[in-house]
Amino acid sequence: MPSFDIMSEVDMPSLKNAVDVANRKITGRYDFKGTDARVEQSEKLLTLFGDSDFQLDQMRQILLPEMTAKKIDVRCLEHGDPQKIGGNKLKQELKVRVGVEQDVSKKIVKLLKDSKLKVQASIQGDAVRVSGAKRDVLQDAIALVKKEITDFPLQFGNFRD
Numbered sequence: 001m002p003s004f005d006i007m008s009e010v011d012m013p014s015l016k017n018a019v020d021v022a023n024r025k026i027t028g029r030y031d032f033k034g035t036d037a038r039v040e041q042s043e044k045l046l047t048l049f050g051d052s053d054f055q056l057d058q059m060r061q062i063l064l065p066e067m068t069a070k071k072i073d074v075r076c077l078e079h080g081d082p083q084k085i086g087g088n089k090l091k092q093e094l095k096v097r098v099g100v101e102q103d104v105s106k107k108i109v110k111l112l113k114d115s116k117l118k119v120q121a122s123i124q125g126d127a128v129r130v131s132g133a134k135r136d137v138l139q140d141a142i143a144l145v146k147k148e149i150t151d152f153p154l155q156f157g158n159f160r161d
Contacts, residue, residue: 003131005158073153099126
């Protein structure tokens with residue numbers, strides 16, 4: 001029976017590369033001279049350090065295009081609120097969401113069941129497996145999910161005949 005998986009993954013080496021390039025651009029900019037502005041990465045967490053909200057905003061405007069250039073979907077980031085860390089310093093955490101979250105998985109399964117397509121969807125950990133009798137029906141299911149789920153980055157892979 002043909003099947004495919006709906007997943008949400010981030011290429012971590014590309015993310016590290018994007019963070020490194022953004023840090024080089026930040027240290028080279030004139031308006032960041034003499035400040036402690038930087039982006040740190042630890043596994044699935046990016047932390048922006050700056051002196052003001054304006055600097056944090058400028059750092060995001062440097063980081064996000066770098067991520068896009070490395071083919072990383074910026075919708076995978078969950079922006080936290082800026083926090084004061086002493087003096088006039090601020091930090092902001094950006095969580096990298098990997099894997100399809102439970103509520104999004106349930107939404108996808110419900111969407112496919114309500115669509116009257118002849119497919120079966122099942123949640124398998126942090127992915128959703130969709131199987132059907134024909135390849136064409138699976139392609140229709142992919143098109144439907146792409147159209148309806150726009151606020152979360154999804155990849156379609158593991159296509160088997």
